[in-house]
Amino acid sequence: MTDLFAKYDVPAPRYTSYPTVPFWTDSPTTEQWLDELNKAFDDEAATWSLYFHLPFCESLCTFCACNTVITRDHRREEGYVDRLSTEWNLYLDRVPGLRKRSLLGLHLGGGTPTFFAAENLERILRPIIENTRVDADRFEASVEVHPGHTTREQLVTLHHLGFTRISIGVQDFDPEVQRLVNRHQPYEVTKSITDIARELGYMSVNYDLIYGLPRQIPGGFAKTVEKTIELRPDRIALYSFARVPWIKPAQRSYKDEDIPVAGEKRALYELARELLEAAGYSEIGMDHFALPHDGIARAQREGTLHRNFQGYTETRTNVLLGLGVSAISETPTCFHQNEKAFPVYERRVREGEIPTFRGHLLTEEDRRLREQILTFMTRFEVELRLEQAEDARAFLDSMFDDQLVEVRDGKLFLTERGRPFLRNACMFFDQRLRQQEQRPRVFSQAL
Ligand SMILES: C[S@@+](CC[C@H](N)C(=O)[O-])C[C@H]1O[C@@H](n2cnc3c(N)ncnc32)[C@H](O)[C@@H]1O
Ligand code: SF4
Numbered sequence: 001m002t003d004l005f006a007k008y009d010v011p012a013p014r015y016t017s018y019p020t021v022p023f024w025t026d027s028p029t030t031e032q033w034l035d036e037l038n039k040a041f042d043d044e045a046a047t048w049s050l051y052f053h054l055p056f057c058e059s060l061c062t063f064c065a066c067n068t069v070i071t072r073d074h075r076r077e078e079g080y081v082d083r084l085s086t087e088w089n090l091y092l093d094r095v096p097g098l099r100k101r102s103l104l105g106l107h108l109g110g111g112t113p114t115f116f117a118a119e120n121l122e123r124i125l126r127p128i129i130e131n132t133r134v135d136a137d138r139f140e141a142s143v144e145v146h147p148g149h150t151t152r153e154q155l156v157t158l159h160h161l162g163f164t165r166i167s168i169g170v171q172d173f174d175p176e177v178q179r180l181v182n183r184h185q186p187y188e189v190t191k192s193i194t195d196i197a198r199e200l201g202y203m204s205v206n207y208d209l210i211y212g213l214p215r216q217i218p219g220g221f222a223k224t225v226e227k228t229i230e231l232r233p234d235r236i237a238l239y240s241f242a243r244v245p246w247i248k249p250a251q252r253s254y255k256d257e258d259i260p261v262a263g264e265k266r267a268l269y270e271l272a273r274e275l276l277e278a279a280g281y282s283e284i285g286m287d288h289f290a291l292p293h294d295g296i297a298r299a300q301r302e303g304t305l306h307r308n309f310q311g312y313t314e315t316r317t318n319v320l321l322g323l324g325v326s327a328i329s330e331t332p333t334c335f336h337q338n339e340k341a342f343p344v345y346e347r348r349v350r351e352g353e354i355p356t357f358r359g360h361l362l363t364e365e366d367r368r369l370r371e372q373i374l375t376f377m378t379r380f381e382v383e384l385r386l387e388q389a390e391d392a393r394a395f396l397d398s399m400f401d402d403q404l405v406e407v408r409d410g411k412l413f414l415t416e417r418g419r420p421f422l423r424n425a426c427m428f429f430d431q432r433l434r435q436q437e438q439r440p441r442v443f444s445q446a447l
Helices: 002-008 030-040 076-094 118-131 152-160 175-180 187-200 218-231 249-253 262-278 295-302 342-350 364-379 386-395 397-401 419-429
Strands: 047-054 102-110 140-145 165-171 204-211 235-240 282-284 288-290 306-308 311-313 319-323 328-330 334-338 356-361 381-383 405-408 411-414
Touching: 002 262, 002 419, 030 319, 030 334, 030 356, 076 118, 076 319, 076 342, 102 118, 118 152, 140 152, 152 187, 165 187, 187 204, 187 218, 204 218, 204 262, 218 262, 235 262, 262 282, 282 295, 288 295, 306 364, 319 334, 364 381, 364 419, 386 397, 386 405, 386 419, 397 405, 397 419, 411 419
Parallel strands: 047 102, 047 319, 102 140, 140 165, 165 204, 204 235
Antiparallel strands: 235 288, 282 288, 306 311, 319 328, 328 334, 334 356, 381 411, 405 411
């Protein structure tokens, strides 16, 4: 297998959307975006979910590829809360469906949402709970936290507002790895926040781990996984370190020789997989694990697993509305992203504008391919259209030879051996990438 890891370790999208963001071409104006959003809500049965991007962090973890604003100045919270409330009101005025259609999901991501004081989190969330139709039976609210910057008071406030899921950033418990990535986080701190969340009644605890970080070695990483198993999160996201130093210069601080190469990196994943499976977790999709009772494990068993900008999820809604700097929204026909530059986002919202940065109006063909990619990413098999079968054989030629994919009864399958190469196989459906002669240097390595 080692040869295969070297052979297929090429830049590849993670396919949290199709078309992937660098290939968005047909950008809507804000008015077109609002039309698409209203069109998605025409259907009385339409459901939606809401994402807030809260970008602040007190210090920079040098591996981080998220859109963040690093500051210790907590006076900045107030202004940002005002911006979010203005943005929300702009949408409420123009999109009646937000009041009428069922809200199924609410997610706070970042950055570090728990940078915000409890009362500011409440100020962000109250107007949402008060102005929307929350479907109490199906509603799920979740928050991403850095355990070193999270208090009991924040978790109490969020729980009162209906939050039952928490995602805790761990990355790696090894102090040497933590030192290299500038993230000091003792085990006890992670344990304490996990215990508090459980005691308060949070029903699902997720841990984020990353494999492929500098100086991660099998012995040390095994300990990280063992400590994780001890604390027994319901769900684990085991992310492949996305190294994109041309976008995130802090990642240049690592020495090349400290970074595990493709085969070594995959070995870290396989090691974690063995330990986690032996402890009762199942592998979900490409980079997640869950205990059998967890919703995402159930969704995989029942064939309802979904994937969106936040990764694998069990709830699929017609609309995902993203608020805050750089937030991405999605309807069946359109993608939309807010301004990524913080001062521009602030200025435009202050001036009463929906801060459209870019987006994409999907063609019929985009929509068909998006469904195929989604099915393949969640089920590892998908029906091919007649004209695709021959093209698949040609495009995935070497993956067929290496027994990573196969075609049977008009379906493309990823074999068990092919599981690490899911992103590579998905590129077959990515007509926008395939048509590009010169590929932009944007994607991290596939493995
Ligand atoms: C918004 S952060 C989570 C919340 C909080 N800020 C924290 O760090 O604990 C989202 C997650 O993205 C993952 N992540 C960030 N940069 C990454 C990268 N370059 N490669 C892989 N995963 C990354 C980390 O696992 C991180 O926990
Ligand atoms: S990993 Fe989390 S805390 Fe660290 S810089 Fe990224 S968003 Fe901030």
